[in-house]
Amino acid sequence: MITADRMAVVDRNAEALGVPRKQLMESSGNAIAREAGKVVEPGEKIVIVAGRGNNGGDAFAAVRFLDEYDVSVHLLGRAETIGTDIARENWEALQQSEYDTTEVTDSQNIDLPDCDLIVDAMLGTGVTGALREPEATVAEKINESNATVLAADVPSGINADTGDAEGTSVEADRVVTFHDTKPGLADLDGDVTVADIGIPSGAEKFVGLGDLHSVRGDVGGRVFVVGGGPYTGAPALAGQSALRAGADLSFVAAPDTVAGEIQGYAEDLIVQPYEGNRLSPEKVTDLLETAESYDDTVVLGPGLGNADETIEAAVQFLESFSGRAVVDADALPAVPDLDTDATLVCTPNRKELAELGGPEADDLREVTDEIEALADELGHVVLAKGATDVISDGERTRVVRTGNTGMKVGGTGDVLAGIVAGLFGTADAFDSACVGSYVNGRAGDLLYGEYGEGLLASDMLEAVPRAIWGDDDV
Ligand SMILES: NC(=O)C1=CN([C@@H]2O[C@H](COP(=O)(O)OP(=O)(O)OC[C@H]3O[C@@H](n4cnc5c(N)ncnc54)[C@H](O)[C@@H]3O)[C@@H](O)[C@H]2O)[C@H](O)CC1
Numbered sequence: 001m002i003t004a005d006r007m008a009v010v011d012r013n014a015e016a017l018g019v020p021r022k023q024l025m026e027s028s029g030n031a032i033a034r035e036a037g038k039v040v041e042p043g044e045k046i047v048i049v050a051g052r053g054n055n056g057g058d059a060f061a062a063v064r065f066l067d068e069y070d071v072s073v074h075l076l077g078r079a080e081t082i083g084t085d086i087a088r089e090n091w092e093a094l095q096q097s098e099y100d101t102t103e104v105t106d107s108q109n110i111d112l113p114d115c116d117l118i119v120d121a122m123l124g125t126g127v128t129g130a131l132r133e134p135e136a137t138v139a140e141k142i143n144e145s146n147a148t149v150l151a152a153d154v155p156s157g158i159n160a161d162t163g164d165a166e167g168t169s170v171e172a173d174r175v176v177t178f179h180d181t182k183p184g185l186a187d188l189d190g191d192v193t194v195a196d197i198g199i200p201s202g203a204e205k206f207v208g209l210g211d212l213h214s215v216r217g218d219v220g221g222r223v224f225v226v227g228g229g230p231y232t233g234a235p236a237l238a239g240q241s242a243l244r245a246g247a248d249l250s251f252v253a254a255p256d257t258v259a260g261e262i263q264g265y266a267e268d269l270i271v272q273p274y275e276g277n278r279l280s281p282e283k284v285t286d287l288l289e290t291a292e293s294y295d296d297t298v299v300l301g302p303g304l305g306n307a308d309e310t311i312e313a314a315v316q317f318l319e320s321f322s323g324r325a326v327v328d329a330d331a332l333p334a335v336p337d338l339d340t341d342a343t344l345v346c347t348p349n350r351k352e353l354a355e356l357g358g359p360e361a362d363d364l365r366e367v368t369d370e371i372e373a374l375a376d377e378l379g380h381v382v383l384a385k386g387a388t389d390v391i392s393d394g395e396r397t398r399v400v401r402t403g404n405t406g407m408k409v410g411g412t413g414d415v416l417a418g419i420v421a422g423l424f425g426t427a428d429a430f431d432s433a434c435v436g437s438y439v440n441g442r443a444g445d446l447l448y449g450e451y452g453e454g455l456l457a458s459d460m461l462e463a464v465p466r467a468i469w470g471d472d473d474v
């Protein structure tokens, strides 16, 4: 089952993997024709009612597979208003071969000819709100018809995710939906057929440009890094990369023995010192109050050190916290057996993964099932870092192939933790981890040509925004 938003992500991922949308449309068109052939006999009459989006485009492609039937196409609107290149190209192909097509410019005068089958290709997953004119009037005419009604992807007017219709909708006898069923089709009366349209499995398995596009549009919020102590660079890198990934404000809570040094790295950080030289349990109450009161996304771990009292403090913080946190590095030992209402993204490297009870492996792609099992056991998202990153929430498991050997340098994990936190304010834990990993690797890839194996984690900071909002074709 797949939502409309996820369908758009998978569609875009497929294109980036070498399977362009027009090929998918051809497959969708073929699927419509196959389904139509189950209903009507050669020579019988098919009326196709098409909209101006890709749903209509699918039907234009279908026409070329229906030559043994008597087919007429009714486009709701003028051809120049067709909204996508691939739909327009398929419409043009019908014109070139003189198929029977009509542009309906006034819904009042559309009389659906008597026929054996109506293909409803007005709207699919692109519907917003109640059907407007002429689709609303035409939907009613389709419903009044005696013909069998076959809907392309989703009956027009039905919300693919909810199954609701804000106004009129087509009552389809049959639906042929593409790639995977949609939540909104579950309770429909009609027969639903799921058609494979050739989307490569990698479009779902590998995090890609479609995932990036779905997350980058809406970022912001505040990130609160709880780090520093023995180390100062790690929290500074995490705090800065969160800003580079779109956070509005980035705070770093650190011991006053190192707070000034951390602030010295970047004026963009708001460093909040607490007394002492490391995180300890008595600091937890204040830190929780800050994080909870501002609905911050917390990054817990960079540079904390592994003193017993620091780990104990991390446990106490996480057990009382109910918000969103990226747990990295020195705080990871606090996660097993944690009883918390917080939503965590754990970002272990291979060594830390094994210490969490996960698999020991050089190539994480060989142990995706075990990483999924660990995420299920922990009850939180695990972003396992390696040459290839593997992200799982215990049910879904995906792979990120961006990145390069130059990123083995220290600090890239801190940059990653900050990016995930910067995205976590709006995207959910799993998508933040998936896209955060993809962006981190993409930033490293943007720099490899210039720095090679001499890449520094701090070099990545300026590349993070380019990896997210820069030119897609690099
Ligand atoms: N995602 C995939 O992998 C594939 C999807 N295919 C088909 O594409 C449609 C989705 O196409 P899209 O262009 O995004 O939207 P629609 O054609 O569904 O509708 C957009 C179209 O409708 C107009 N519109 C929107 N809301 C309303 C309304 N309430 N009343 C009237 N008109 C409305 C809007 O202005 C646009 O013109 C998907 O369902 C599949 O059929 C690919 O072909 C195959 C792969």
Ligand SMILES: [K+]
Pocket: 055, 120, 121, 122, 123, 124, 151, 152, 153, 154, 155, 156
């Ligand atoms: K439809």
